Amino acid sequence: MENKAKKPLELYIHVPFCVKKCDYCDFLSGPAGKERQAEYFQALQREVASVPDFPDREITTVFIGGGTPSVPDPALIGAVLDQIRNKFFMAPDAEITIEANPGTLYKEKLEDYLEHGVNRLSLGLQSPQNRELKILGRIHTWEEFLESFSLAREAGFSNINIDLMSAIPDQTYEGWEKNLRTVAALGPEHISAYSLIVEEGTPFWERDLKLPDEDTEYRMYEDTAAILGEYGFHQYEISNYAKKGLECRHNKGYWQRTDYLGLGLGASSLVDHIRFSNTDNMEEYIKNSGQPEKIRCDMERLGEADEMAEFMFLGLRMTEGVSMDVFEEYFGKKIESIYGDVLEKYLSIGMLEKKESRIYLTRKGIHVSNGIMADFLL
Ligand code: SF4
Structure with missing residues (x-):
């Protein structure tokens, strides 16, 4: 079949491991030993081996998210990417993103990602203020972030996103503006700016937090686009800002309803009008990942x-x-x-x-x- 006729398919790969749980986080993630991580990646490879190879599709984006995908040995990530490349038809210009946390990156790891075709790095910073990072229960400092950022640049990453969080406890409008300016001045290609949502079941839910009031939060959001605009970013989605032509293609595809296949624990998919999610039970996933029909739940044909x-x-x-x-x-x-x-x-x-x-x-x-x-x- 002519390459032109191939329909796009996006891949999402979930890596549910983190060094430690942040105090506000309700994502499907947590700490795990090396052995469990290796076991998980074997299961992930069994899943990749057993899904169809979609001969009429081309993979336009791959997003390795989490969790913190930069926690496991990079060889594990590399092996899955090799397997994907061998199995599917990958568009030559596919966008391949990996999420990473400062404090988990070093030179060889970054080089390894690049060698395996990763061409976009998404760094979870959240705040350039150590006081706020501590409140959030993040594992890293601003200084460690700066080191990771320059290591990434030196290794050759030319497409970097930085995640920032607004409405952090005790944050003022001026504090948020300073955070934005500090990060924008570093010159990343993309900034995702989300406001904190206090989720039930997290340590934050139990705490008496002093959150910015509604008016402050409104101003924080309203002014973000103009402030980032001064540094050459344009807002292209409710929470996302990019330099020209450097919007996240994976997320744009999702908002434009391009089909996507989710691989890994709890990952969701939309393929040929059918929506489903993988089990979020680790034991079940590891046991049955080689038989996708056994790990898929909430299957729904969209009308x-x-x-x-x-x-x-x-x-x-x-x-x-x-x-x-x-x-x-x-x-x-x-x-x-x-x-x-x-x-x-x-x-x-x-x-x-x-x-x-x-x-x-x-x-x-x-x-x-x-x-x-x-x-x-x-
Ligand atoms: S690093 Fe990200 S996924 Fe992991 S606990 Fe913190 S917020 Fe959650």
């Missing part, structure tokens, strides 16, 4: 109404919004015939805007995006 709703609420996360033409092309129906009333409502109160057959959230709309998106559920 047209689900797909339309997803098209809208994922697409509206991006500042470019949704294309009315693509909607019509995909569903064979005009967007107004399905969502006429909802669109009318939000366009008339200035929460949505329409330009050149695209519909997107206004600044005002972004602040109440959850409520708006819920209205697109049919």
Whole structure:
């Protein structure tokens, strides 16, 4: 089959290990010994070996997330990447991202990633202030981050994301602005700026935290785009900012509903209109990963109404919004015939805007995006 005819497929690989659990984190991750890590990667390779090779697809992005994928031996990561390259048709310009934490990187590890085709590094910093890093229960200091960042640059990484967190306990507006400027001035290609969400079941949930009030949080969010704009970043999604042409292709694909296959513990997938997740039980995963049908749960075939709703609420996360033409092309129906009333409502109160057959959230709309998106559920 002609390469051109291949449909894109994105891969997500979950690495559920961390040095220690951060105090706010409810992700599927935690510390584990070397033996458990090796066992997990063997299971992961069994899963890769047993999924179909999708001959009519090309892998456009691979995202190795976690957890902290930079915790295990890089040889384990390299072996999975080699296996993927041998099994699937990988687009020559595929974006391959690995998430990493400062304090877990050294020169040879970074070189190893590059040798295995990793071309994007996502560094979990959260804050350039040691006081805030301590509050969050992070394992690293700002100085360790700086060292990791320059090691990555020296090794040859030219596409680096830095994760930052706002609304940290005791954080002021001025503190957040300083954090943004400090990190933007380093010149990464991409910044993800999320606000802290206190999740049930985490140590933060039990604590009496002094969080910034609503107005402060509003200003923090509202001004982030303008501040980062001064350093050459543009906002392309609710929480993501990039230099021109360096948006995260993997995440953009997700918001545009490109099919993705999740590999590893708890990883979710959307392939050929079917959504499913792998088990989040480690023992079960390790035992059955060679028989994917045994580890997959919550399998759901999406109906047209689900797909339309997803098209809208994922697409509206991006500042470019949704294309009315693509909607019509995909569903064979005009967007107004399905969502006429909802669109009318939000366009008339200035929460949505329409330009050149695209519909997107206004600044005002972004602040109440959850409520708006819920209205697109049919
Ligand atoms: S490093 Fe990331 S995944 Fe690991 S515990 Fe901290 S926030 Fe969670």
